Amino acid sequence: MRMIVGFLRKALVLQVRFTLTASPTPQSLHFLPHHFYPFSSSSTSISTSERxxxxxxxxxxxxxxxxxxxxxxxxxxxxxxxxxxxxxxxxxxxxxxxxxxxxxxxxxxxxxxxxxDPDKTLLPKLQFFYSKGASKPDVAKIVVSTPGILKRSLENQIIPSFNFLKDFLQSDEMAITVVKRFSRILLFDLHTYVASNMNALQEFGVPKSNIAGLLMYRPMAFMVNPNLFRKNLEEVKKMGFNPSQMKFVLAIQAMRAGGESCWERKIDIYKKWGWSEEEIRLAFTKSPWCMIYSEDKIMAKMDFFVNKMGRESSLIAHRPFLIGLSLEKRIIPRYSVVQVLLSKGLINKDISLVVLFESTEKTFLERFVNAYKEEAPQLIKLYQEKINL
Known part of the structure; x- marks a missing residue:
C-alpha cells in the first residue's frame, strides 16, 4: 500500500513539472490546479476592478x-x-x-x-419644466434642491403632481412658483396630504383664495399628517382666529413652520425675555409672523430693543410687528438718526417705537430728517450711509 501511495505522489510531481515547463495551452491550463497558476482569471478581474x-x-x-x-x-x-x-x-x-x-x-x-443617457432620462424632465414657464436658472435650482426629481417617473409622478397644483391654482405660472419654493412637493402623494388638508381648511370655512395663498407661499405647511393638521386648525380657531381671514392661515403656517419642537423653542425664547404665556398668546394673535421668524432674528430684535434701546420687553409683546422689521434696512438706520437728535436735545428719549419704526419711509424722513435740516444737516447723509451698509 505504501508503495502505491509513493508512486502516485511521484507521478503527480512529474505531471506538474511537465506542465510548468511545457508551452501553456488553453487545454493544459484547464487541467492545471488553480493554486499552481497565480495569474488566474479571478485575479485578473480583481485587478481590473481595482483599476x-x-x-x-x-x-x-x-x-x-x-x-x-x-x-x-x-x-x-x-x-x-x-x-x-x-x-x-x-x-x-x-x-x-x-x-x-x-x-x-x-x-x-x-x-x-x-x-x-442624459437625452433619454434627464432631458424630458427639464423640458417639462421649461414648457411650464420655468427658466434655466429656475430649473437648475429646482433640481439642485431636490435631485430625486431626476430619478422619479415623469409620467407617473411629476406630471400628475404638477397638474394637481395647476388645477387648484388655475395657472401653470402659480404652480411653478410653488415648485420653485418647495420642489419636494412633486415627490409626495398629494392626494394623501395636500388634498386632505385642503378639504379640512374648506370645512373650517377658509376661503379658497386664502388656501391658495398658503399653498403658494408656504407649501410645506400642507405636508403633514391630516389628523395633526386638523388638530392645529382646532387650536388656532380656539385662540380666536377667524377662518375667513388671512390671519387664520398665517397662524396655521406659523404652527407648522419647523415643526412642534421649533414652536416650543421660540416660546422658550420669548419667555427668556420675560414674556408670560398670556403675552405670547397676545403677540401671536396680533401677528402670527412673530412665531415664523427664525430664532436668531427673534433674539437679535429683542436684544436691540431691550438692551440697546432700553425698552421694556413687554412693550414688544403688545407691538409684535416690530420683530418683523429689518435691523439693517430700517431699525439701525432710523435709530442712528434718533441718536443724533437725542444728543442735540431735539426730541424726547421716550419717543414711541411705533412712530419711529412702523411709520412709512416718507413719514419718517419728513418728521425726523427734513424737519431738522438746519439743526442737524448731516442726518440725511448718515441715514443713507446706514441703509447702504
Whole structure:
C-alpha cells in the first residue's frame, strides 16, 4: 500500500513539472490546479476592478468636484473605466446652465446619474419644466434642491403632481412658483396630504383664495399628517382666529413652520425675555409672523430693543410687528438718526417705537430728517450711509 501511495505522489510531481515547463495551452491550463497558476482569471478581474475603482474615484474628484471621502462613497454605487459616459452627463448639465457647484451637489446626491443617457432620462424632465414657464436658472435650482426629481417617473409622478397644483391654482405660472419654493412637493402623494388638508381648511370655512395663498407661499405647511393638521386648525380657531381671514392661515403656517419642537423653542425664547404665556398668546394673535421668524432674528430684535434701546420687553409683546422689521434696512438706520437728535436735545428719549419704526419711509424722513435740516444737516447723509451698509 505504501508503495502505491509513493508512486502516485511521484507521478503527480512529474505531471506538474511537465506542465510548468511545457508551452501553456488553453487545454493544459484547464487541467492545471488553480493554486499552481497565480495569474488566474479571478485575479485578473480583481485587478481590473481595482483599476476601475481608482479611475472612478479620481474622476469624481477631478471632474465632479467631490471630496475624497464622497468620491469613495460614490464609487461603491457605480464604476466606469472610461470618461465618455460621465463626460456626456456633465456636458449635459453644463449646456442647461448648471454651475459646477450645482452639478457637484447633484452627483454627490445621485452618483448613478453619471451612468445614464442624459437625452433619454434627464432631458424630458427639464423640458417639462421649461414648457411650464420655468427658466434655466429656475430649473437648475429646482433640481439642485431636490435631485430625486431626476430619478422619479415623469409620467407617473411629476406630471400628475404638477397638474394637481395647476388645477387648484388655475395657472401653470402659480404652480411653478410653488415648485420653485418647495420642489419636494412633486415627490409626495398629494392626494394623501395636500388634498386632505385642503378639504379640512374648506370645512373650517377658509376661503379658497386664502388656501391658495398658503399653498403658494408656504407649501410645506400642507405636508403633514391630516389628523395633526386638523388638530392645529382646532387650536388656532380656539385662540380666536377667524377662518375667513388671512390671519387664520398665517397662524396655521406659523404652527407648522419647523415643526412642534421649533414652536416650543421660540416660546422658550420669548419667555427668556420675560414674556408670560398670556403675552405670547397676545403677540401671536396680533401677528402670527412673530412665531415664523427664525430664532436668531427673534433674539437679535429683542436684544436691540431691550438692551440697546432700553425698552421694556413687554412693550414688544403688545407691538409684535416690530420683530418683523429689518435691523439693517430700517431699525439701525432710523435709530442712528434718533441718536443724533437725542444728543442735540431735539426730541424726547421716550419717543414711541411705533412712530419711529412702523411709520412709512416718507413719514419718517419728513418728521425726523427734513424737519431738522438746519439743526442737524448731516442726518440725511448718515441715514443713507446706514441703509447702504
Amino acid at each position: 476601475s475603482e481608482s479611475f472612478t474615484v479620481s474622476y469624481l474628484i477631478d471632474s465632479c468636484g467631490l471630496s475624497h471621502k464622497d468620491a469613495l462613497s460614490a464609487s461603491k454605487l457605480l464604476r466606469f473605466e472610461t470618461p465618455e459616459k460621465p463626460d456626456s452627463v456633465l456636458a449635459f448639465f453644463n449646456s442647461h446652465g448648471f454651475s459646477k457647484s450645482q452639478t457637484s451637489k447633484i452627483v454627490k446626491s445621485l452618483p448613478r446619474l453619471l451612468a445614464s
